[in-house]
Amino acid sequence: MRRLDLTEKDTSKRITIYFEGKPYEAYEGEKFPVAMLANGVYWLTTSTEGRKRGAFTFGPLPVKVDGVKNVNGRKLKIRDSMRIERQRYDEFQEQVKIDEGKPVLRYVVDVAVIGAGPAGLGVVEEIGGKLTAALIEERTWLGGDMWLKGVEQEGFGNPRKAIEKLTNFSENVRVFLKTAALGVFDKGEYFLVPAVRNDQLIEFMAKRVVLTTGAVDSIMLFENNDYPGVFRRADALEVMNVWNVAPGERVAVTGAFPEEITAELDRWGIEYVVVPNPKRVEGKDRVERLIDENGNVYEVDAVIMADGRIPDINPVTQAGGKLRFKRGYYTPILDEEHRIRDGIYAAGSAAGIKPHYANYIEGKLVGAYILREFGFEAEPCVYSERLREYEPLSRPRPRFPLDSFNAEDVHICGCDVSLKKVDDVVKSGITDLQIIKRLTHLAMGFCQGRFCLFNGALLVSQRSGLPMDRLDIPVARPPIKNVKMKVVAGRE
Amino acid sequence: MPTRVLPEKSEVTIIGGGIVGVTIAHELAKRGEEVTVIEKRFIGSGSTFRCGTGIRQQFNDEANVQTMKRSVELWKKYSEEYGFSFEQSGYLFLLYDDDEVETFKRNIAIQNRFGVPTRLITPEEAKEIVPLLDISEVVAASWNPTDGKASPFQSTAAFALHAEEFGAKLVEYTEVKDFIVENGEIKGLKTNRGKIKTGTVINATNAWAKLINAMAGIRAIPIEPYKHQAVITQPIKRGSVKPMVISFKYGHAYLTQTAHGGVIGGVGYELGPTYDLNPTYEFMREVSYYFTKIIPALRELLILRTWAGYYAKTPDSNPAIGKIEELSDYYIAAGFSGHGFMMAPAVAEMVADLITKGKTDLPAWWYDPYRFERGELRGQALQMG
Numbered sequence: 100m101r102r103l104d105l106t107e108k109d110t111s112k113r114i115t116i117y118f119e120g121k122p123y124e125a126y127e128g129e130k131f132p133v134a135m136l137a138n139g140v141y142w143l144t145t146s147t148e149g150r151k152r153g154a155f156t157f158g159p160l161p162v163k164v165d166g167v168k169n170v171n172g173r174k175l176k177i178r179d180s181m182r183i184e185r186q187r188y189d190e191f192q193e194q195v196k197i198d199e200g201k202p203v204l205r206y207v208v209d210v211a212v213i214g215a216g217p218a219g220l221g222v223v224e225e226i227g228g229k230l231t232a233a234l235i236e237e238r239t240w241l242g243g244d245m246w247l248k249g250v251e252q253e254g255f256g257n258p259r260k261a262i263e264k265l266t267n268f269s270e271n272v273r274v275f276l277k278t279a280a281l282g283v284f285d286k287g288e289y290f291l292v293p294a295v296r297n298d299q300l301i302e303f304m305a306k307r308v309v310l311t312t313g314a315v316d317s318i319m320l321f322e323n324n325d326y327p328g329v330f331r332r333a334d335a336l337e338v339m340n341v342w343n344v345a346p347g348e349r350v351a352v353t354g355a356f357p358e359e360i361t362a363e364l365d366r367w368g369i370e371y372v373v374v375p376n377p378k379r380v381e382g383k384d385r386v387e388r389l390i391d392e393n394g395n396v397y398e399v400d401a402v403i404m405a406d407g408r409i410p411d412i413n414p415v416t417q418a419g420g421k422l423r424f425k426r427g428y429y430t431p432i433l434d435e436e437h438r439i440r441d442g443i444y445a446a447g448s449a450a451g452i453k454p455h456y457a458n459y460i461e462g463k464l465v466g467a468y469i470l471r472e473f474g475f476e477a478e479p480c481v482y483s484e485r486l487r488e489y490e491p492l493s494r495p496r497p498r499f500p501l502d503s504f505n506a507e508d509v510h511i512c513g514c515d516v517s518l519k520k521v522d523d524v525v526k527s528g529i530t531d532l533q534i535i536k537r538l539t540h541l542a543m544g545f546c547q548g549r550f551c552l553f554n555g556a557l558l559v560s561q562r563s564g565l566p567m568d569r570l571d572i573p574v575a576r577p578p579i580k581n582v583k584m585k586v587v588a589g590r591e
Numbered sequence: 592m593p594t595r596v597l598p599e600k601s602e603v604t605i606i607g608g609g610i611v612g613v614t615i616a617h618e619l620a621k622r623g624e625e626v627t628v629i630e631k632r633f634i635g636s637g638s639t640f641r642c643g644t645g646i647r648q649q650f651n652d653e654a655n656v657q658t659m660k661r662s663v664e665l666w667k668k669y670s671e672e673y674g675f676s677f678e679q680s681g682y683l684f685l686l687y688d689d690d691e692v693e694t695f696k697r698n699i700a701i702q703n704r705f706g707v708p709t710r711l712i713t714p715e716e717a718k719e720i721v722p723l724l725d726i727s728e729v730v731a732a733s734w735n736p737t738d739g740k741a742s743p744f745q746s747t748a749a750f751a752l753h754a755e756e757f758g759a760k761l762v763e764y765t766e767v768k769d770f771i772v773e774n775g776e777i778k779g780l781k782t783n784r785g786k787i788k789t790g791t792v793i794n795a796t797n798a799w800a801k802l803i804n805a806m807a808g809i810r811a812i813p814i815e816p817y818k819h820q821a822v823i824t825q826p827i828k829r830g831s832v833k834p835m836v837i838s839f840k841y842g843h844a845y846l847t848q849t850a851h852g853g854v855i856g857g858v859g860y861e862l863g864p865t866y867d868l869n870p871t872y873e874f875m876r877e878v879s880y881y882f883t884k885i886i887p888a889l890r891e892l893l894i895l896r897t898w899a900g901y902y903a904k905t906p907d908s909n910p911a912i913g914k915i916e917e918l919s920d921y922y923i924a925a926g927f928s929g930h931g932f933m934m935a936p937a938v939a940e941m942v943a944d945l946i947t948k949g950k951t952d953l954p955a956w957w958y959d960p961y962r963f964e965r966g967e968l969r970g971q972a973l974q975m976g
Contacts, residue, residue: 188825188826189828189829190828191831191888191892192888281872281875534633534634537744543896544826545895576870576898581895583891583892584824584882584891587876587894588890589880
């Protein structure tokens with residue numbers, strides 16, 4: 100077994116890959132970052148400013164594969180003898196192959212559901228058999244965040260079994276995995292949802308759209324929080340429960356919701372320590388120790404941020420939704436039938452953080468509203484009753500220890516934007532996020548603010564005393580997921 | 592720092608806090624005038640912060656060449672004095688047939704006459720300037736190394752800051768609702784934050800100019816808002832696309848690289864008249880098709896974002912700049928048709944001259960707001976990035 104393997108792997112699938120010229124044991128079907136993690140290699144790419152980066156915190160993961168630069172390492176499926184090298188973010192392939200590209204696929208459906216977590220599965224379960232639906236999921240699996248869980252989930256029991264049950268789709272539901280929606284655009288009585296799968300453009304025309312686009316892990320601010328070996332909660336769950344690889348030999352869990360991770364670490368028997376107030380991570384080219392605000396030093400090789408999730412507001416604002424600040428985060432303003440505006444619904448953690456089962460019920464509720472709109476009999480009130488039992492989660496408001504941080508080493512955004520850079524602008528009296536983003540590039544890089552804008556808002560609010568609901572939150576612009584120019588460049 | 596407090600009075604009041612309003616305020620304040628800018632949202636929010644960043648002298652008529660030559664001098668002077676980035680990285684027009692070459696030879700002759708050092712170069716020379724170009728269909732290029740680009744954020748912020756140092760007041764999140772006029776004389780403005788007493792008003796609202804003109808009872812200046820969109824890619828090595836590259840053949844495309852590293856630009860795709868600014872899917876398709884024809888390496892780069900801004904267009908794509916006679920004292924500097932950012936420093940000088948001296952050495956006559964009424968349209972200004 101490799102250093103961080105949690106289970107024996109199938110030796111018939113054993114292959115060798117080369118990273119920076121050195122051979123590593125790997126297994127067919129594995130993703131590149133997982134194979135490297137299993138071998139104990141965390142540093143995989145380098146930011147434009149020269150900071151070492153891994154795959155599990157934030158920022159992109161461009162790597163050079165068999166001589167071709169700027170390949171997305173995060174989605175890279177390895178093959179035998181593949182040669183992979185580090186590169187800097189700003190390196191790109193100057194000589195490119197010019198092909199015809201793939202033809203555009205087109206589908207016309209009643210309902211496009213973006214996101215196949217428990218909420219999205221609830222929607223299609225409710226409308227399936229009656230309306231045609233496209234279920235669009237960016238990841239390689241169905242079940243969203245719940246698929247990453249190993250421990251029992253309230254209302255569902257075993258998460259894997261529950262998802263398997265929910266994915267017996269009726270015939271008029273089409274599932275599109277590994278398909279990233281680029282936005283929602285008005286087209287008369289239809290909405291156009293363009294999406295990309297394996298560099299192929301797909302255009303969905305739908306009479307109704309449901310945003311079950313989920314939430315993102317909140318990024319915690321501490322010194323060297325961008326360092327290889329720092330994990331977002333979801334990535335730590337994925338490496339353990341999907342790939343059976345440990346995040347580290349001895350890990351530190353930080354954040355307001357450590358139990359989301361510690362239960363899973365217990366399950367695998369991984370040694371951990373809970374550190375509520377991290378100040379700084381140190382190490383040569385990966386995490387070697389974590390120092391907390393009291394000066395305690397923890398010798399660990401991984402740090403997991405378990406600071407809760409916040410709704411991904413980008414799909415909402417791009418589609419024309421408005422936001423409010425409630426329970427410690429921004430959520431879409433919904434009308435009495437869960438719409439952000441006419442024809443576009445939101446459900447699940449995109450609409451508010453709550454247990455998976457509540458998200459599923461909310462999906463069923465939206466499905467029922469849509470059925471009624473199409474003239475079918477439906478009883479949304481049954482679901483709204485049940486949903487009332489689940490009050491969405493409140494998130495404590497973090498206060499950044501701005502005076503004790505070395506803010507140059509704290510990364511508020513994965514695209515080389517330090518806390519200092521943003522804080523200097525805020526301290527100069529500029530408290531308008533619209534201007535801050537333009538002066539600092541916060542929220543203008545690869546994630547388009549998905550992970551970093553919220554911390555920017557918290558910082559402005561903390562420094563200025565302005566309440567969060569008074570801040571002018573910039574609207575996301577299409578594409579809501581990065582797309583290669585060649586994918587949309589084709590012409591028929 | 593801009594405020595939300597409206598002063599009780601101001602000799603001159605500028606409506607619109609884009610680059611044009613801010614540079615006029617800067618120039619007037621520098622000359623000792625009491626001046627206030629009233630901006631509906633925040634400084635730069637209208638079209639300035641959405642612009643394509645290019646600054647060029649390669650126009651096709653004497654007046655615009657002269658104006659832009661002065662503007663580039665001022666861009667250089669103020670970027671050095673105030674420390675914002677203005678890069679003279681050139682404009683490179685790619686030409687694909689003899690007709691285009693002939694037209695550009697005529698333009699180059701005009702530009703050279705005013706000391707703008709544009710010259711016709713070979714496709715190979717163009718590729719030396721931008722090695723990523725596909726020159727297989729290019730027959731020549733028009734190249735002026737003294738054209739350039741600047742960061743709209745940094746430059747507008749710098750002009751705003753120094754305008755304030757000279758005593759100008761910048762008032763944000765304040766919307767002008769009406770003019771207070773007595774016997775054809777402006778006495779003040781009504782806003783959502785109360786009244787301001789003022790004798791001279793400058794309409795620098797570009798896309799919204801007709802609405803402000805209507806408040807003042809002026810109707811004869813045709814300026815309409817059109818939606819133009821822009822794209823930016825992931826940042827790549829700085830210096831990969833130094834100049835602004837233009838191709839009429841491929842969608843009237845303009846593209847360059849920002850100081851941050853992203854490839855930025857747009858195409859001729861225009862929607863309107865409209866006040867809608869939602870980016871469209873069709874634009875993303877169009878711009879990607881054309882850009883990847885010009886620079887094939889862009890195929891493998893990620894699109895980070897698209898957005899929209901206004902071209903406030905007049906029938907001849909030249910702005911309306913000057914004094915409005917029906918009302919005393921009312922000036923307009925609007926309808927820039929996509930050229931407001933690049934022209935702003937020269938326009939500021941022009942308008943300040945007109946207000947403080949009643950005349951200017953710059954060719955303000957070309958931009959006469961009454962030319963439309965008289966049916967004396969100018970030749971179409973070369974409209975492009």
